Amino acid sequence: MPQPAGLLYSKEHEWVKMDGQTATIGITEYAQASLGDIVYVELPRVGATLGQFDSIGVIESVKAVSDIYTPIGGEVLEVNGDLENDPSLLNREPFGGGWLFKLKVTDDNERNNLLSPEKYDEIARD
Amino acid sequence: MLRTIGAASLDELVNVPAAVALRSPVSVAPALSESEIAATFAGFAARTTGTQFRSFLGAGAYRHYVPPIVGAIAMRGEFLTAYTPYQAEASQGYLQAIYEWQTYIALLTGLDVANASVYDGATALAEGAIMAVNATGRKALLVSSAVHPNYRAVLRTYAEGLELDIDELAYGAEGTTDFSTLEAALADQRYAAVVVQSPNFFGAIDALPAAVVAQIKATGTVVIGVVAEAMSLAALATPASWGVDICVGEGQSFGVAMAYGGPHVGFIATTAEHLRRIPGRLVGKTVDKTGANAYVLTLQAREQHIRREKATSNICTNQAHCALCATIYLAAMGKTGLRDCAAHNLARARELRSRVTALAGFDARFSGAVFNEIVVKVPGKAADVLAALRDKSILGGLDLGRFYPELSDCILMTATEMTTAADIDALATALSEVPQRAAARS
Numbered sequence: 001m002p003q004p005a006g007l008l009y010s011k012e013h014e015w016v017k018m019d020g021q022t023a024t025i026g027i028t029e030y031a032q033a034s035l036g037d038i039v040y041v042e043l044p045r046v047g048a049t050l051g052q053f054d055s056i057g058v059i060e061s062v063k064a065v066s067d068i069y070t071p072i073g074g075e076v077l078e079v080n081g082d083l084e085n086d087p088s089l090l091n092r093e094p095f096g097g098g099w100l101f102k103l104k105v106t107d108d109n110e111r112n113n114l115l116s117p118e119k120y121d122e123i124a125r126d
Numbered sequence: 127m128l129r130t131i132g133a134a135s136l137d138e139l140v141n142v143p144a145a146v147a148l149r150s151p152v153s154v155a156p157a158l159s160e161s162e163i164a165a166t167f168a169g170f171a172a173r174t175t176g177t178q179f180r181s182f183l184g185a186g187a188y189r190h191y192v193p194p195i196v197g198a199i200a201m202r203g204e205f206l207t208a209y210t211p212y213q214a215e216a217s218q219g220y221l222q223a224i225y226e227w228q229t230y231i232a233l234l235t236g237l238d239v240a241n242a243s244v245y246d247g248a249t250a251l252a253e254g255a256i257m258a259v260n261a262t263g264r265k266a267l268l269v270s271s272a273v274h275p276n277y278r279a280v281l282r283t284y285a286e287g288l289e290l291d292i293d294e295l296a297y298g299a300e301g302t303t304d305f306s307t308l309e310a311a312l313a314d315q316r317y318a319a320v321v322v323q324s325p326n327f328f329g330a331i332d333a334l335p336a337a338v339v340a341q342i343k344a345t346g347t348v349v350i351g352v353v354a355e356a357m358s359l360a361a362l363a364t365p366a367s368w369g370v371d372i373c374v375g376e377g378q379s380f381g382v383a384m385a386y387g388g389p390h391v392g393f394i395a396t397t398a399e400h401l402r403r404i405p406g407r408l409v410g411k412t413v414d415k416t417g418a419n420a421y422v423l424t425l426q427a428r429e430q431h432i433r434r435e436k437a438t439s440n441i442c443t444n445q446a447h448c449a450l451c452a453t454i455y456l457a458a459m460g461k462t463g464l465r466d467c468a469a470h471n472l473a474r475a476r477e478l479r480s481r482v483t484a485l486a487g488f489d490a491r492f493s494g495a496v497f498n499e500i501v502v503k504v505p506g507k508a509a510d511v512l513a514a515l516r517d518k519s520i521l522g523g524l525d526l527g528r529f530y531p532e533l534s535d536c537i538l539m540t541a542t543e544m545t546t547a548a549d550i551d552a553l554a555t556a557l558s559e560v561p562q563r564a565a566a567r568s
Contacts, residue, residue: 058436
């Protein structure tokens with residue numbers, strides 16, 4: 001399945017959607033499928049300042065606990081409160097309702113460290 | 127055998143240097159039969175007078191009645207095993223007991239969830255503080271100076287490795303925490319938690335007023351409530367009802383023998399919000415494939431053996447035997463029995479306070495309400511008064527000067543349901559002779 005266009009990706013299987021200086025971040029379809037049933041998500045605090053590729057939270061599935069790395073740095077504007085009550089949203093809609101958090105991006109150049117949908121697709125196929 | 131390994135003699139093989147070799151038989155008493163040994167040790171026990179002292183010591187370890195049913199059940203072979211009690215397929219009974227302990231602690235504290243127990247009250251405080259640090263991302267704690275000094279010492283030990291700053295709040299004339307400096311202290315939002323103990327180390331009920339709780343929570347700071355005397359939970363408003371987010375404490379009062387200072391049993395309870403940050407074991411209840419109740423360890427993804435270096439606590443165990451004793455004790459006492467027992471403690475402490483402070487030269491040092499401990503200001507040094515009492519086979523309490531130099535003329539005295547009217551009479555009589563003695567000496 002091709003990766004959704006218009007997004008940037010990290011090797012750690014997160015996606016970023018840029019809208020001006022605001023970045024929305026989530027995990028990919030590949031990531032959710034590998035994790036299995038997700039039962040808990042721990043997100044960063046609103047107002048926290050994150051550096052690119054920092055470990056900033058965890059996703060707990062019935063199989064494992066995995067770190068969330070932010071694919072781009074910035075200040076946390078909003079976290080997806082729906083995930084608290086329904087973590088399985090991440091399994092059902094990883095690219096939609098299962099988004100994790102929004103950032104105000106500090107350094108635009110950081111997006112050069114991310115992958116295009118095509119490049120990420122090569123990783124996700126491996 | 128010596129021949130096989132090529133040694134000429136046992137002495138050559140072992141080769142003990144002459145300087146340390148034993149030249150005469152070890153000087154020990156001749157062998158005795160089992161009944162003779164029992165009689166001998168009964169004789170030793172009779173020589174120690176500790177059990178014949180009248181005791182008013184408390185200060186974190188409390189003398190409460192332990193019904194024989196606690197020992198009778200806890201010592202059963204099914205429970206009394208060195209084997210790890212967490213394996214669900216082999217330990218349903220133990221897991222059920224731990225689940226019941228968690229339920230009791232949740233009920234007594236008024237909070238949503240309690241863990242399977244930790245080592246003692248002091249480590250429970252340290253672990254609770256770590257929870258608050260992780261919840262807030264802040265690296266400082268504001269701790270009342272009326273929290274048990276030993277608990278604060280353990281907290282400082284943990285804080286050193288975690289690089290946490292600890293600041294303290296003073297105590298006031300009522301023996302409760304002084305919150306006059308709180309607003310300024312909270313202004314820069316650097317504290318993960320405010321820590322208070324109720325009843326505090328002076329015995330005073332130190333539940334936070336609603337306005338103070340609001341002030342703390344408005345700055346995103348967690349309220350940690352410490353309980354060193356668990357019996358008080360049966361008499362006082364629940365910690366949850368006055369705003370505690372994380373309640374940590376000591377459960378020794380519930381059926382755990384004092385046993386020369388340990389082992390004790392710590393508890394941690396918290397709100398659903400902090401559930402994933404709770405350290406150590408948690409037992410959950412579910413059903414097996416036939417629909418019957420079944421107990422398992424749950425939410426283990428928090429723990430060190432799953433999270434590895436990302437785990438927030440190194441605890442992968444609990445104080446199972448002591449928690450079991452407490453569970454049996456609470457089940458045996460029941461809601462009414464426990465309340466009655468706590469009421470006896472209150473009544474005895476009141477009687478102790480009125481009798482002692484009626485004596486010339488002895489006053490209540492603080493004015494606040496208490497549960498079962500009081501602080502008495504004595505004529506002269508507390509240490510001298512306690513020494514005089516010891517001469518009369520009375521352990522009068524704790525010299526507060528050991529922990530608070532400004533209180534070296536104060537004794538922390540405890541009365542429980544074990545304290546008899548005769549004990550209080552004897553104490554009052556002995557104390558009434560103390561001032562004359564002190565005067566005669568000078």
